[in-house]
Amino acid sequence: MTTERIVVVGGGMVAHRFTEALRARDTDGRFAVEVIAEEPRAPYDRVALTSYFTGKSPEDLQLGDPALWHDPLVALHRDSRATAVDRERRVVTVEGGREVAYDHLVLATGSYAWMPPTPGADLPGVFLYRTIDDVAALRGWVEERRAALGRPVRGAVIGGGLLGLEAAGALQGLGATSTVIQFADRLMNLQVDEGGGEALKRLIEQLGVTVRCSTATSELRPGKDGRVGSIVFADGGEQLVDVVVFATGVRPRDELGAAAGLELGPRGGIVVDDTCLTADPAVSAIGEVACIQGSCIGLIAPGNTMAEITVDRLLGGASTFPGADTATKLKLLGVDVASFGDAFATTPGALEMVYADPVNGVYKKLVLTDDAQTLLGGVLVGDASAYASLRPMVGAHLPGDPAGWLLPEGAVERPSVDLPDEAAVCSCNNVTAGTIRDAVNHEGCTDLGSVKACTKAGTSCGSCLPLVKKIMATELEKSGIEVSNALCEHFAMSRAQLFNAVKVAEVTTFSDVIARFGNGRGCDICKPTVGSILASLYNQHVLGDDRAALQDTNDRVMANMQKDGTYSVVPRVPGGEILPEHLILIGQIAQDFGLYTKITGGQRIDLFGARLEQLPSIWKRLVDAGMESGHAYGKSLRTVKSCVGSTWCRYGVQDSVGMAIALELRYRGLRSPHKIKLGVSGCARECAEARGKDVGVIATDKGWNVYVGGNGGFTPVHAQLLVEDVSDEDVFRVIDRYLMYYIRTADRLQRTAPWQQEHEGGLDAIRKIVVDDSLGLGEELDAHMARHIDSYEDEWKAVLNDPERLRQFTSFVNAPDQADPSLAYVEQRGQRRPATPAERESGAVLIAPSTLEVRS
Amino acid sequence: MSATVTPASSVAGPSLAGPSTATVVCDYDRLTPELGVAALVGGEQVALFRLADGSVHAVQNLDPFSGAHVISRGITGDRAGVPTVASPLYKQVFSLIDGACLVTMDKEPVEGHAAHLRVFLVTVEHGKVLVAAA
Numbered sequence: 001m002t003t004e005r006i007v008v009v010g011g012g013m014v015a016h017r018f019t020e021a022l023r024a025r026d027t028d029g030r031f032a033v034e035v036i037a038e039e040p041r042a043p044y045d046r047v048a049l050t051s052y053f054t055g056k057s058p059e060d061l062q063l064g065d066p067a068l069w070h071d072p073l074v075a076l077h078r079d080s081r082a083t084a085v086d087r088e089r090r091v092v093t094v095e096g097g098r099e100v101a102y103d104h105l106v107l108a109t110g111s112y113a114w115m116p117p118t119p120g121a122d123l124p125g126v127f128l129y130r131t132i133d134d135v136a137a138l139r140g141w142v143e144e145r146r147a148a149l150g151r152p153v154r155g156a157v158i159g160g161g162l163l164g165l166e167a168a169g170a171l172q173g174l175g176a177t178s179t180v181i182q183f184a185d186r187l188m189n190l191q192v193d194e195g196g197g198e199a200l201k202r203l204i205e206q207l208g209v210t211v212r213c214s215t216a217t218s219e220l221r222p223g224k225d226g227r228v229g230s231i232v233f234a235d236g237g238e239q240l241v242d243v244v245v246f247a248t249g250v251r252p253r254d255e256l257g258a259a260a261g262l263e264l265g266p267r268g269g270i271v272v273d274d275t276c277l278t279a280d281p282a283v284s285a286i287g288e289v290a291c292i293q294g295s296c297i298g299l300i301a302p303g304n305t306m307a308e309i310t311v312d313r314l315l316g317g318a319s320t321f322p323g324a325d326t327a328t329k330l331k332l333l334g335v336d337v338a339s340f341g342d343a344f345a346t347t348p349g350a351l352e353m354v355y356a357d358p359v360n361g362v363y364k365k366l367v368l369t370d371d372a373q374t375l376l377g378g379v380l381v382g383d384a385s386a387y388a389s390l391r392p393m394v395g396a397h398l399p400g401d402p403a404g405w406l407l408p409e410g411a412v413e414r415p416s417v418d419l420p421d422e423a424a425v426c427s428c429n430n431v432t433a434g435t436i437r438d439a440v441n442h443e444g445c446t447d448l449g450s451v452k453a454c455t456k457a458g459t460s461c462g463s464c465l466p467l468v469k470k471i472m473a474t475e476l477e478k479s480g481i482e483v484s485n486a487l488c489e490h491f492a493m494s495r496a497q498l499f500n501a502v503k504v505a506e507v508t509t510f511s512d513v514i515a516r517f518g519n520g521r522g523c524d525i526c527k528p529t530v531g532s533i534l535a536s537l538y539n540q541h542v543l544g545d546d547r548a549a550l551q552d553t554n555d556r557v558m559a560n561m562q563k564d565g566t567y568s569v570v571p572r573v574p575g576g577e578i579l580p581e582h583l584i585l586i587g588q589i590a591q592d593f594g595l596y597t598k599i600t601g602g603q604r605i606d607l608f609g610a611r612l613e614q615l616p617s618i619w620k621r622l623v624d625a626g627m628e629s630g631h632a633y634g635k636s637l638r639t640v641k642s643c644v645g646s647t648w649c650r651y652g653v654q655d656s657v658g659m660a661i662a663l664e665l666r667y668r669g670l671r672s673p674h675k676i677k678l679g680v681s682g683c684a685r686e687c688a689e690a691r692g693k694d695v696g697v698i699a700t701d702k703g704w705n706v707y708v709g710g711n712g713g714f715t716p717v718h719a720q721l722l723v724e725d726v727s728d729e730d731v732f733r734v735i736d737r738y739l740m741y742y743i744r745t746a747d748r749l750q751r752t753a754p755w756q757q758e759h760e761g762g763l764d765a766i767r768k769i770v771v772d773d774s775l776g777l778g779e780e781l782d783a784h785m786a787r788h789i790d791s792y793e794d795e796w797k798a799v800l801n802d803p804e805r806l807r808q809f810t811s812f813v814n815a816p817d818q819a820d821p822s823l824a825y826v827e828q829r830g831q832r833r834p835a836t837p838a839e840r841e842s843g844a845v846l847i848a849p850s851t852l853e854v855r856s
Numbered sequence: 857m858s859a860t861v862t863p864a865s866s867v868a869g870p871s872l873a874g875p876s877t878a879t880v881v882c883d884y885d886r887l888t889p890e891l892g893v894a895a896l897v898g899g900e901q902v903a904l905f906r907l908a909d910g911s912v913h914a915v916q917n918l919d920p921f922s923g924a925h926v927i928s929r930g931i932t933g934d935r936a937g938v939p940t941v942a943s944p945l946y947k948q949v950f951s952l953i954d955g956a957c958l959v960t961m962d963k964e965p966v967e968g969h970a971a972h973l974r975v976f977l978v979t980v981e982h983g984k985v986l987v988a989a990a
Contacts, residue, residue, distance in 0.1 A: 489936065511908075521908065523933030524942035524949065549890035553929040553944035556891075561944055565924035612929075813882045813893040813904065820894075822901070822918075822925050837923070837967075 003032045003073070006314070007092050007100055009082045009256065010108035011037020013046055013300055014287030016063045018106060018307035023071055025315055032073045034100055036092065039131060040079045042069055047300055050166045052135050060718065061132070085260040087280055106310060107257055107270060107278075107285040111250035111298060118158075120220030125228035126244045129167045138245065142174040145242050152177055154240055156231055158217055159247035160187040162330060167245045168209050169333040179210040179239065181231070186213055191328055191339040195356060196379040199363035203335045203382055206361070220244060252289045252296045265291030274320040276310045284310045297324045301427045308430065325427050327394075329380075329387045331764075335361075336384035341377025341394035342367050350376055355406035357382075364406045366390075366398075373397055385761075388467040392423035392433060425471065426464045431457035433471055440475040448472065448758075487748060488525040491518040495673060495748040499533050508538060510550050528552050529748050532635055535671035536743050539791045541798050542634075542671075543805050554633035557809065558795055559615055562608060564823060564834040567615060569595070569607040570632035571622050572668065575642045575660030575680075576603030585625050589618055596831045602639030602677065604630060609832065611819055613811045619796045628794040629669075635749075636671045637678070640664040641689070645682030645699070654699030656682035659728070663697070666732065667739065669792050673746040673755075676739065691719045694752040695735055700724070704731050708738055709756035709763065717753040720763050723771055736785040737770040737778060878979065878986040887912065887985065892928035892941065898989035902976055903928035905952060907939055913952040914976035914987050919943045920957075920969035927973065935959070 006022070008015050019033050037043070044061040052061065069076045077094070084093040085105065092100045113128040115121055125145075127138045145153045155171035157164045160182025171178040180187070186197025187204070201211050216234035223229025231239050257270040262278050262285075265271050269291030276284045276292070285291075286306035288298050297303070302324035312319045327340030345352050349370035356363045362382035368375060375398045380387055386405045396419075398405075419425070421434030439445040439454045448465070451472050452458050458465040485494035491514075493501065498517060507513050513530050514522055522530070531550030535542055542548070542555050554560050559567035571586065586605050590597045593614060595607040610618055622628075631637060640663045643649065645656030660680040670676070679690030680697045690696030696707040702725040710719030723734055746755040759766055768774040770781075799805045810816050825832040826839055881895045887906035894917050895902045901917035905928075917925045922945040930941040932952070939952040942959075948971075949959035955973035965971045977988035 490933075520937065521932070521934040521939070523935065523940065524931040524947060527931050527933060546890070548888070549932065552931065553926070556929065561926070561929070563922060563924065563945070565922075565926040565929075565945075807886075808888075808891065810893060812896045812901075813886060814879075814895050818896065820901070820925055 004030060004103040005101060006031050006033045006104050006106060007102035008033060008035045008106045008108055009085075009092060010110055010287070010289070011035055011039055011043050011076070011078065012108060012110045012287065013043055013063060014110070014303040014307050015106075015108040016043035016068075017304045018108065018286060018310060019074060020064055020068055021308050021311040022314070023068060023074060025311055026073075029073055031314065032075075034075045034102075035077065036080050036082050036094060036100070037076060037078050038081045039133070041132065042066065042076060042078070044132060046131075049129075049132065049135055050170050052132065052139075058132050082256060085256055085283075087260055087283065090282060103282065104314065105283045107283065107289055108287045108307075109253040109256060109289045111288040111296075112253050113246065114249050114251040115246045116217075116248055118217060118220060120222065120228065121246070123220055123222050123228040124226065125242060126220060126246065129163055129170075129245050129247050130250075135170065138170070138243070139174060142171065142176050142243055146175060149242065153242045155179070155243045155245070156181060156239065156241045157245045157247055158231075159249065160184065160211065160213065161190060161247065161249065162188060162328070162332070164245075164247035165204065165332040167247050168204075171243070171245070172207070172209060172333070176243065177208075177210075179212065179241075180204070181215050181217060181233075182211070182213045183216055184213065187211065188337065188339075191343065192337065192379050192381060193344055193365065195354060195365065196337075196339075196363050196381045199356065199358070199361060199381040200335065200337060202358065203361040204333060207333050207335075209333065250288065250298055252291070254289055257283075257285065257289070265294065265296065267291075267296070269296035275313050276306050276321065277313070284313075286310055292321055293323060297326070299324065299326060299328070301325060301430070304428065305430050325424060327391050327427060329384055329391075334764075336380065336382060338380040338384035338387040338391075339378070340387070340391045341375070343377045343379050345376070347376050353402055353406060355403075366402050366405060368398070368402060372402065375402075388464055391427075392419050392425055392467070396420055396423065419471065425467055426455075426457040426459075429456040429459060431455045436468055436471045437475050440472050441479060445472070446476060446481065485747075487529060488523055490514060490520045490522050490526045493517065495529055495533070496745045498529070499536075499744055502530075502533050503537055508534060508540075508545070510534075510546055522550075524552075525748070528555070528635075531555070532671045532673065535636075539669070539671075539788050541793070542795060543799065543808075548805070548808065555635075557612060557615060558619075558629055558633060558799065559610065560633045562834075565820065566608070566823065567610050567612065568632070569610050569615070569618055569622075570600065570604055570630040571627040572630035572664070573604040573639075574664040574668075575640055575657045577657055577661060578604075582625065582627060585621065585627075589621055593618060594832060596833060600632070600639075602632075603641050604632075604639060606632070609825070609834075611811065611823070613809055613816065613819070616800060616806055616809050620800055623794070623797050623800060629796045631669060631795075634671065635674050636669060637664070637667040637676050640667075640678040640680060641693070642680040643682050643687035645680075649682060651685060652682035652699070653701050654682055654704065656680040656688065656697075656699060659697060659699075659704070659731070660688075662728075662732075663735070666789055667735075669795070670739065670743075670788055672739070672743045674749050674751045676752070678735075692716065693719060695719070695738065697731055697735075703727050706731055706734055708766075709753045711751050711753040713751070720756075722763070722767060733782065734771060737781045738766070740781040740784050741766070741770055741777070878977075878988045881985050881987050884912070884980050884983050884985050890932050892930065892932070894925065894928040895987065897976065897987045900989070901925045902987055903930075903941070904978070904985070904987070905932055905941060907932060907952075911939075912978045912980060912985055913939065914978045915941070915950065915952060915955050915973040916976075918969075919945055919948075920965035920971055920973070921946050921948050921960075921963055923966045923969070 043063050045063055081095040082092050083095050090102050113130040128134050142153050153176040155176040155178045157167045158181050160180045168178045168180050187200045218234045219232040220228050221230045228244050252269040254268050254270050263271040270285040271291045272278055272285050276286050287303035309319045329338035345367045351368045353366045365379045367377040375393045419433040423433045425433050435455050439451050443454050445451045445454050448469055457468050486492045501517050510530050527550040590607050595609050598606050600606045640660040642656045642660030646652035677693045678695045679688040679693040681688040681690045682699045691707050692710045692712055696719045698705045705724050706722045707719035708722045711717045812818055824835040826835045879897050889908050892903050892905045895904050902914050903917040905913045917927050919926050926944050929944045932941050935958050940949050942949045950973045955975045957971040979986045
């Protein structure tokens with residue numbers, strides 16, 4: 001079988017989807033794909049372009065698994081522009097003259113940003129908003145002008161649609177003022193009606209963006225320096241500006257198709273049928289450049305659908321374009337905007353049901369059939385929480401009183417909806433409710449992760465995840481599978497529920513906890529969990545009362561067990577700042593006990609190979625010298641990593657070491673569902689890699705930015721911005737609350753990143769709780785953290801003073817002087833390490849543990 | 857290895873009445889409920905547990921899934937009423953009654969070891985804990 005050659009012209013999101021889907025489905029390797037991309041990088045998430053301004057790098061916007069581009073059947077040519085298509089010879093000519101032959105051609109050239117002919121549009125300081133290069137240039141310009149002018153940069157955006165508002169937010173994010181100039185009578189006139197536009201304008205103006213609707217721009221004028229200096233309006237008004245962004249819509253890039261003689265639509269775009277084929281059966285067009293069912297569609301979801309259809313057709317399938325779902329839900333400058341179905345009530349006899357609350361900036365409208373029974377569409381501004389449930393109901397009978405969907409959540413009970421199987425739940429990946437039900441009932445998916453992996457639902461923008469979860473839970477319940485969040489066979493509750501139960505009942509021992517809320521004797525799952533809850537709530541010694549038996553061996557002996565059963569010892573080195581005498585002491589202890597030493601990733605020193613019975617004498621020396629437990633063994637605060645900061649570094653803008661030490665001393669010993677790591681960087685260069693931590697604090701010239709939910713480990717995640725430019729006190733307050741809220745509500749062994757992701761409403765909801773105190777929990781969380789800080793004591797110091805607890809550190813109850821005789825070591829690079837089984841058998845190279853030890 | 861192993865019985869004092877091969881390991885009161893300790897019995901490492909109900913159990917201290925002598929440092933509990941201990945290294949769960957491995961965590965024991973733990977006979981007489989050598 002010969003391989004057929006597919007050539008894709010265009011390197012955007014739809015080209016990526018096409019290539020990914022083809023390689024996933026063409027398991028026989030029938031097709032080889034060549035992608036000709038004009039931009040200098042692999043396809044990226046253009047929808048998320050604005051996140052480039054909130055600190056994301058181009059790599060963060062990368063789409064899918066980069067391994068796709070290393071597939072032997074895929075070739076990606078970047079920086080490469082197709083100049084002609086010869087349909088006779090089936091050849092694409094690329095800039096420079098190279099010819100690429102195809103068996104099937106896919107045009108995915110997308111759109112270009114369209115600018116109305118405006119005098120002065122070519123002045124320096126005028127930008128478009130379409131590619132990473134556009135936004136990078138815009139960012140560079142604003143930063144450079146701000147430095148040169150010594151005052152906030154004055155920005156204006158021409159165009160008040162979706163992209164215009166994104167650009168306005170981006171300008172504001174860069175510290176520029178921003179004015180949105182809209183030709184139409186309202187913002188986002190393609191998506192929202194008059195009432196919605198009015199609410200949107202009010203909300204956006206509250207954020208400090210000036211909005212001018214019904215305004216035409218006649219000219220851009222240069223300032224004295226030749227850069228853009230002012231905007232002149234058709235009504236004669238004029239406004240001073242330092243930067244202008246055009247976001248006046250897009251037009252299909254159909255010139256290649258047009259030159260090749262393909263038919264164009266009335267408003268441009270390459271005409272295709274419902275299978276995405278042009279009149280030439282060897283040429284398809286997909287995405288924004290395709291004129292399908294009479295129009296070009298500038299949304300990613302229909303573009304992805306077209307990519308999938310083309311793949312399906314190539315592989316012999318029969319799928320056709322179902323019509324575009326133009327529903328949108330966005331968050332612009334933090335404002336929810338959603339529009340779906342017949343948002344403008346164009347259906348004859350349609351009824352509009354409106355709820356508006358100008359004080360809180362909420363506008364909601366449902367469009368219903370004349371009998372008020374069937375949902376046709378809607379507009380939601382300021383609160384789009386009902387979107388995920390409502391959008392799939394378009395065209396279906398809406399049960400109960402529709403007003404339930406309009407009033408604020410909680411005011412009236414929302415009718416429960418049972419979605420029809422064909423209702424699209426995830427529009428990004430075109431997944432229906434039926435597909436999700438099928439995954440649960442026939443594919444054995446019983447948790448959100450497996451449903452996502454199996455159906456791809458919720459894997460792009462994620463806005464449908466709450467709904468996916470709900471459908472999954474309903475299906476599981478129906479088939480009698482209880483969605484169990486039980487901790488283990490001894491507790492029917494989840495960790496968060498148990499936490500609350502213990503807190504309310506004020507029980508302080510495991511025996512009371514299991515007697516009241518569980519059954520049996522407990523196990524290795526619930527015991528450490530209860531131990532952690534008790535420690536978080538009361539901050540008593542981990543080994544006090546009956547708690548020692550609850551702890552994993554690491555917590556039980558306050559050291560980390562290694563593979564041979566010996567332990568490693570890590571004293572706390574707050575912020576990584578260490579006295580020379582402490583360094584010397586650590587070295588001395590390592591020599592005296594024959595311990596292997598290694599610097600940890602958390603800026604401290606790990607001593608390996610200490611036996612259970614040696615731990616107290618090692619710790620006595622450390623504690624006597626003023627060092628304390630580093631909790632390297634605990635599900636608790638580990639380290640606060642820092643760069644050297646402004647005290648020494650010529651770039652530092654804040655004292656990052658001082659901040660790191662303050663944070664480490666504040667949260668040391670704090671028990672939590674999983675380990676917690678923090679980082680502090682003294683400037684935006686981020687040498688401490690703080691955004692890879694659960695909490696990252698990064699200095700700005702005005703204070704600190706606090707990022708949350710970063711994790712290394714199995715699935716690395718960058719932390720996301722929680723608050724900006726805050727003072728030291730606010731750093732402490734917001735982290736106090738964030739950590740306490742996490743400790744109270746997370747699952748067992750759930751780190752902050754997945755907790756944050758699965759929290760209803762995500763980071764925004766968490767921000768409302770910990771920053772805006774929307775639940776009124778703030779004071780309680782503050783008090784709880786204050787209690788922790790006040791009652792902190794060094795665990796090791798306490799144990800050294802307690803003969804009863806010291807008895808646990810015995811090798812053999814009947815031979816306390818005898819070391820574990822099974823331990824054996826070999827020398828490597830001047831230190832010792834555990835012998836491998838082969839080395840043990842050879843026998844010759846072994847060092848017995850006791851020969852190296854000098855008892856103090 | 858240069859370390860020499862002393863027979864445990866000579867360390868622990870005189871042998872009391874009981875099974876002829878039994879070794880007195882320690883006082884019953886020396887054992888903390890639900891906290892294991894290791895002991896040497898006839899040159900073998902044994903993990904000893906006194907449970908909350910007062911019963912005492914002994915199994916091999918060698919963890920078959922890691923090859924390290926660590927079972928005495930595991931968490932005790934129960935699975936469907938059977939008293940258990942979980943290995944502190946890779947969290948396999950063993951019955952304290954017959955030593956059976958109840959939860960393997962999808963792992964195999966290291967070469968040359970069976971998945972279950974050997975069980976030692978324990979008796980408590982006159983406040984002393986006796987473990988029968990295997």
